[in-house]
Amino acid sequence: MKNTIFALLFLLIWGCNKNSDRLPILGERETTTRIVDGKEVVDTLYHTIPDFKFVSQNGDTVTAQNFKDKIYVADFFFTTCPTICPVMKKQMLKVYEKIKGQNDVAILSHTIDPDHDTPAVLKEYATDLGVTGNQWLFVTGNREKIYEIGEKKYLVVAGADSTAPGGYIHSGAFVLVDKEKHVRGMYNGTDDEATKRLISDIERLQEEYKNKE
Template identity: 30%
Template sequence: MKNYKYIGITFIILIFGIWAVPKIVDRFSGNKVAMTVIGKVPSYQLTNQDGKLISDEDFKGKVYVVEFFFTTCPTICPEMNENMTKIQDEFFGNPNFGIASFSINPEYDTPEILAAYAKKHGISHPNWHLLTGERDAIFELANQGFNLYAAYNPKVKGNFEHSGYFALINKQGEIVSRLDEYGNPKGYYDGLDPKDLNMLKSDIKKLL
């Protein structure tokens, strides 16, 4: 009986080892980047630049990038969306890629305003949705849902302040992050940093 017991334990260890090796290789290989889930995308339903209702369900099965912005932003938004347009162009022909840009000034950013903004800034990917709705719901989505800061502040230029980071979402509707060399999640991607943008492109390709 003891021999059978040891054979059983050996078999379990062998099976576990076969399963675990690819995970270890993926985590530590210099040729691959390990990624992890850091959150789940909350439910939402907002209106895009074409006047169409878009929800988180519309992005299921797609890899997409999330940002918070507003069309009259006088500071970081123009550069963020210039960089986002480059990401759009990189994956333009891929129907499984998308972008969700949430306006934090929805009272001004109507679908008509967003459509004009899209045209002006070369936003043409069919899965790039500029989204507007109720401000409190969008602020909750930013701050609690995606952990990307957004707030109204009449003391700052433009009256709003927000994070300049992009969130990456996988096909399962999860917020994902690459791990650094110490095994810690990087979190988000700086929308103003060329190095981060290159990492983002690489990670999108990995998820696609």
């Protein structure tokens, strides 16, 4: 419930900032002080996605290093999901087609049913969607690690629930992550307009980095 509240709060924050030139950085933040040239300087430490280790549909180990210098979109799903996952993947395909071939953007989909969703199952799932190469990775791994990074770092609902259809519950959010591993946006993965905003915000982030060069 706490993570659901966080997600709703961040969506509200996003709504308040959507007309800003710069996308907000979502999540909790801390401040730290240091001494520079004899003066006290206050730095803000923003919420970041930590390193991780999963296995992709291609059988390769996937870590945060795979997304070095990349903007990426993360989500959580399972291949036998009877409810929102098919709609989510239809929407994510729109993102995939838009970014396909762009070296600075990627997609990372985490299964929340790792017992069933082996690399071979994920490979077949990706192939059925028409996904090739490594720009869109579907990953599996340790169940608790997947749930932990989903709920504590990507700030979404992701876990087992015997009362939910298919035995698992997840929020259906698409999470936009920048090159510094900050969460910069959360979007309803079942909504066409939200997906269009995500695509637009990816372009805004690309422009933000281009202006830094």
